[in-house]
Amino acid sequence: MFFSESVQFILKRLEKRGFSAYVVGGAVRDIIMGKTPSDYDIASSASPFEIKSIFSDFKVIETGIRHGTVTVIINNEAVEITSFRSDGEYIDSRHPERVSFGVSLEEDLSRRDFTINAMAMDKSGNLIDLFYGKRDIENKTLRAVGNPEKRFSEDALRILRGIRFISVLGFSAEERTYEAMIANKALLHNISGERKREEILKILSAPHFLSAAEKFLPVFNELFPNFSLESAEKISRIKNDAALKLAAALENSPFSALENLKLDKVTRVEIEKLLSANVPAVADEFYLKMLYTKEGDFGKKIIEFKAPEMKDLWEKLKKENAFKSKEDIPLKGEDMKALGFLGKEIKAAYDFLLVSLNKGEVSLEKEALLEHLGRNFKKIK
Ligand code: ATP
Ligand code: MG
Numbered sequence: 001m002f003f004s005e006s007v008q009f010i011l012k013r014l015e016k017r018g019f020s021a022y023v024v025g026g027a028v029r030d031i032i033m034g035k036t037p038s039d040y041d042i043a044s045s046a047s048p049f050e051i052k053s054i055f056s057d058f059k060v061i062e063t064g065i066r067h068g069t070v071t072v073i074i075n076n077e078a079v080e081i082t083s084f085r086s087d088g089e090y091i092d093s094r095h096p097e098r099v100s101f102g103v104s105l106e107e108d109l110s111r112r113d114f115t116i117n118a119m120a121m122d123k124s125g126n127l128i129d130l131f132y133g134k135r136d137i138e139n140k141t142l143r144a145v146g147n148p149e150k151r152f153s154e155d156a157l158r159i160l161r162g163i164r165f166i167s168v169l170g171f172s173a174e175e176r177t178y179e180a181m182i183a184n185k186a187l188l189h190n191i192s193g194e195r196k197r198e199e200i201l202k203i204l205s206a207p208h209f210l211s212a213a214e215k216f217l218p219v220f221n222e223l224f225p226n227f228s229l230e231s232a233e234k235i236s237r238i239k240n241d242a243a244l245k246l247a248a249a250l251e252n253s254p255f256s257a258l259e260n261l262k263l264d265k266v267t268r269v270e271i272e273k274l275l276s277a278n279v280p281a282v283a284d285e286f287y288l289k290m291l292y293t294k295e296g297d298f299g300k301k302i303i304e305f306k307a308p309e310m311k312d313l314w315e316k317l318k319k320e321n322a323f324k325s326k327e328d329i330p331l332k333g334e335d336m337k338a339l340g341f342l343g344k345e346i347k348a349a350y351d352f353l354l355v356s357l358n359k360g361e362v363s364l365e366k367e368a369l370l371e372h373l374g375r376n377f378k379k380i381k
Pocket of ligand 1: 024025041111112113117118155157158161
């Protein structure tokens with residue numbers, strides 16, 4: 001059977017109570033493509049309240065009751081069940097003005113974004129494919145459901161979802177779909193950073209990202225004003241690292257492009273450091289040692305981003321234990337105080353020692369360090 005036990009159970013129980021119920025969306029796409037779905041969405045003629053009462057002997061979470069979605073947990077598997085819905089008119093390229101429930105399966109499928117995502121399957125595995133999604137999968141074609149122009153202007157996030165399916169699956173957009181994606185690109189500015197971010201991250205690390213970037217360069221330029229095919233090549237060379245990939249996409253773009261993505265603080269700070277780092281043109285051991293002292297292992301990302309030709313030297317120094325940080329210095333705060341240093345001087349003394357260590361002027365032994373400090377530090381203070 002194509003469906004998990006829990007999904008079969010849910011479909012059967014809903015039908016037994018007189019409602020229709022189908023697996024829809026990404027799971028059907030996966031099954032038709034011969035993949036095992038990672039999660040299942042079910043669409044049903046039952047209302048959210050009917051679904052809650054039908055599954056009252058299980059844990060039910062009101063995931064998005066406003067959108068008609070509840071999640072039922074069976075055997076530790078979370079299955080989303082959504083009442084058939086239709087989205088009505090869209091107001092600002094983002095939000096449908098009203099969502100109505102209890103409509104037909106056909107209406108529910110016709111509000112979905114792409115034909116490959118607009119198929120349904122009943123409990124026996126019969127395919128309901130009103131928009132020829134199966135044919136499009138066979139031809140590796142991404143095609144909007146209905147009028148492409150209207151669908152992308154209703155919700156511009158679909159442009160990014162489309163590019164995501166193309167870059168993950170290696171599909172091509174059908175001509176009118178393609179043209180409407182490009183034509184509506186400016187509407188992406190109406191979409192929240194939170195919604196865009198996830199799609200963008202998936203796109204940047206997808207297997208067919210490079211050819212998608214070539215095709216959709218104008219869309220990428222809308223998100224990242226200075227994006228070029230060189231940026232795309234750089235991104236495709238970077239191994240799975242969100243901060244590095246985003247930094248490559250954002251290189252030389254105005255700061256607002258980064259702010260718009262509403263990233264978590266850690267990633268944002270990393271990207272800012274990557275973009276602002278000044279790496280010398282020629283490989284230099286002292287520079288790399290100081291970079292480690294200042295940034296720890298994050299320094300490696302800076303090198304990877306700004307000067308990949310120095311990566312081997314970085315690895316070599318790391319393997320030789322040539323990198324030092326404050327924690328390696330065998331002097332405690334009390335030792336510093338005993339030398340008469342206070343407050344800011346203590347930090348300055350550690351910094352001074354790290355520079356000396358990186359220059360090879362002193363060895364990493366307590367006596368030697370104390371002597372070095374006593375002899376040289378006061379003089380330059
Ligand atoms: P994934 O494999 O990433 O889960 P998916 O196609 O299942 O891909 P979801 O975000 O889980 O994507 O959405 C489930 C289904 O809901 C989609 O297959 C599609 O039918 C519909 N859908 C999701 N987002 C939109 C949208 N912005 N506009 C129209 N339909 C959408
Ligand atoms: Mg899904």
